[in-house]
Amino acid sequence: MKRLNLICLLLPLSVSAQDSERILKHCASMLAANRSAQSRFFFGDKQRFRSDTQSANAQNFRQKAFNYVWSKEYEQAAVWLEKTTAVSPKEHGIVGEFYLAQFRDYPRALTHFNAYDALTPNFDDIVGYNPVSYMRGLTYRSMGNYEKSIEQFSIAIDPLAAKHGDEWVNYRHFVSRAVSYIATQQPEKALIDLEKAGKNFKRSALVQYHRGRALLLLNRTTEARTAFQDASFFFKALRAERTGDYQEDDFNPVYELEIDETLAHLKTLNR
Amino acid sequence: MNTAGSKFIKSFFVKSFQLDRCWRCSFHCALFILHYSLLFAQTPTREQLVGTWVGVHTEWDLDFACALPVYIQLDADSTYHLGMIDGSATRQTSTWAIHGESVRLDTIHYAPKLITLKNDLLRIGTNYPMVFHRFNDISLDSATVYHQLNGRVWQSDSLTLSLFANGQASLENTVTKQRTAHFWQLTLFGKSIFLLIRGNQHNRGSGYKALWQISNVSSKQMQAIGWNGCTVAAEPFRFVKNLSPSDSCRPSGFQTCDNCFRQIWAEYPLTRGQKRYDIVQLFAKYYQSVSQTGESGLVRVQFVVNCEGETGLIDINGFDEDYCPRQFNARITSQLLTICREHIATDQSIRQVDTASDLFRDVSISLAFRLKDGRITEILP
Known part of the structure; x- marks a missing residue:
């Protein structure tokens, strides 16, 4: 009997054979991944990004901060974000964006955007793909100061549109300003912006959703319902094109469930 | 990213095993020394590399490593094998070579100094180093080893190992008393016997926890070669007691199913x-x-x-x-x-x-x- 037990213990378990093949393949892949001193592929690693042997430059500091943000170690992340801007004032823009998008810390974001904009007076500096005025507009909007947000969005949008035309304006910028117009009960202005946004991206669920909201404010319920239906359609129709958990614009999130709930509510009103 | 990472990494961790006396104070120091030594590392010679190398662990971060249940066999005739220590998967066979300072394993050409050898520990790579130790075949009778280990509790300075007759096993840190539940299995590798700890409190899946080569065993003591949380050593375990049928194999608290679990990846x-x-x-x-x-x-x-x-x-x-x-x-x-x-x-x-x-x-x-x-x-x- 003991012999039988022994055989059972010594034999690889057939149930795990598939797992073992997978493990062996992964080990072979890891051997290949270690063929050179290439970049590490996991964020949050302590080995590379938290080592004190790194040189003190803005890029390394920013990477450290990013990795602390990734692991939600906010205390350390804030320390390294501030160090980044101390080493290089040009980093105020991206640090401001971190505080806005990741920390939702609007006062700090505004401080950094202002410091960034002050580096080159009379010029609307760019943060990533957006002018700093637009980023400031998003920050004011998040703080509930819609008037100031409209002012900042307009600084980002109007000169560009006047110089090159509306088609050169990022449609998300029009949407952002429209959201502020809706919040301040100015649906007509919102609709003008959303019209322009829709021309720049014709299949946008985001644009149609906010059109629906603006039209509702004007009591144009039938048109609003069509807009929400279009939003729902675009959302579902474009699902196949999307990878992962898609958002058209992280600063103006729209949720499929939210659209469908609004539509269901409108149907109830019409009964 | 974190999900893909965790899928990618289902290799195996020695979390409770890591908690011995050396661990807390010395692991960082040991890694630092190893990293420092790499500054002066030279590519090992062909003669030094020939042999069989048993997986120790993959170092995913400064404080996180997972057990590596594979071996690499580098023959003098340039044949290369990569296989599972328990033989549970078909081994891969190819060739290997050294060209100047670069080593080639199968089709993988390693940049100079990415494969280093120190004190019979082979380190491959610097991003996520895979560590192997030189295998010395120690012939033991499998029936005797099984008879001595089965249904007994063994203890080293850092670890209490309970090997239940139903195939379950528990590892308990002698200091923190943290205990995890797994399954155990003996496997033949060459003429040697390896003790494999794998699975979790529920089943045998979810990867390997630890692998030790048994170097000798008697009714009072056994010696196991493997990672002791500080280095690869022949760790002595003394016999503590026989397990009674009423003893159950349970973790001391919450236990993840995966033996290579890291929060940020999951x-x-x-x-x-x-x-x-x-x-x-x-x-x-x-x-x-x-x-x-x-x-x-x-x-x-x-x-x-x-x-x-x-x-x-x-x-x-x-x-x-x-x-x-x-x-x-x-x-x-x-x-x-x-x-x-x-x-x-x-x-x-x-x-x-x-x-x-x-x-x-x-x-x-x-x-x-x-x-x-x-x-x-x-x-x-």
């Missing part, structure tokens, strides 16, 4: 994309604002739900508006925790490997709330 993205809507709605519905001036800043709630739906490793931290650690009113933190426990941890879908399967995995949840005077103003992404 994080479920509740606050991103479309899922964000649900989480915002959930807290809007259940959180009752605690109106109190000064209760402002961030509260971070982290916990793990294992593949069986058990919740553990709960961690709750507060930060003030300048990101300095602080404590929040317990009415705030306990509410947040209760909502997480009752409405998030119980959601089976977050543990599901994919919607079409009944396979479940361990997941880590991390939520951060921005509060203003006791009111949730934002849930951070």
Whole structure:
């Protein structure tokens, strides 16, 4: 009997054979991944990004901060974000964006955007793909100061549109300003912006959703319902094109469930 | 990313085994010495590399490594084998060579100094180094080894190892008393016997926990060669007692199913994309604002739900508006925790490997709330 037990213990378990093949393949892949001193592929690693042997430059500091943000170690992340801007004032823009998008810390974001904009007076500096005025507009909007947000969005949008035309304006910028117009009960202005946004991206669920909201404010319920239906359609129709958990614009999130709930509510009103 | 990472990494960790006397103080030092030594490392010679190399672990980070249940065999005739120590998968066969300072294994050409050898420890790579030790075949009688180990408790200075007759095994840290439950198995490798600890408290899957080569065994003592949390050593274990039929194999507390579990890799993205809507709605519905001036800043709630739906490793931290650690009113933190426990941890879908399967995995949840005077103003992404 003991012999039988022994055989059972010594034999690889057939149930795990598939797992073992997978493990062996992964080990072979890891051997290949270690063929050179290439970049590490996991964020949050302590080995590379938290080592004190790194040189003190803005890029390394920013990477450290990013990795602390990734692991939600906010205390350390804030320390390294501030160090980044101390080493290089040009980093105020991206640090401001971190505080806005990741920390939702609007006062700090505004401080950094202002410091960034002050580096080159009379010029609307760019943060990533957006002018700093637009980023400031998003920050004011998040703080509930819609008037100031409209002012900042307009600084980002109007000169560009006047110089090159509306088609050169990022449609998300029009949407952002429209959201502020809706919040301040100015649906007509919102609709003008959303019209322009829709021309720049014709299949946008985001644009149609906010059109629906603006039209509702004007009591144009039938048109609003069509807009929400279009939003729902675009959302579902474009699902196949999307990878992962898609958002058209992280600063103006729209949720499929939210659209469908609004539509269901409108149907109830019409009964 | 974290999900893909965790899938990619189902190799194996020695978490409780790591907790010996050397571990806390010396692991970082040992790694530092190893890294420092790499500055002077030379590519080993062909003669030095010929032989069989048994996996120790993969070093994923400064404080995180997972057991490596494979071996590399480099023959003098340039034949290369990569296989599982327990022979549970078809081994891969190819060739190997040294060209100047570069080593080639199969089709992989390693840049100079990426394969180093020190004290019979072979390190491959620097990003996520894979560590192997030289295998010396020690002929033992498998029936004798099984007879001596089965149904007994063994103890080293750092670890208590209980090998149950039904195939279950527990590893208990002698200092912290933290105990994890697994399964054990003996396997033949060459003429040697390896003791494999794998699986979790529920089943034999979920990877390997530890691998030791038994170098000798008697009724009073056994010696096992493997990673002891500090280095590869022949660790002596003394016989403690026979297990009685009434002894059960249970973990001392919460245990993840995966033996190579790391929270940051297993994080479920509740606050991103479309899922964000649900989480915002959930807290809007259940959180009752605690109106109190000064209760402002961030509260971070982290916990793990294992593949069986058990919740553990709960961690709750507060930060003030300048990101300095602080404590929040317990009415705030306990509410947040209760909502997480009752409405998030119980959601089976977050543990599901994919919607079409009944396979479940361990997941880590991390939520951060921005509060203003006791009111949730934002849930951070």
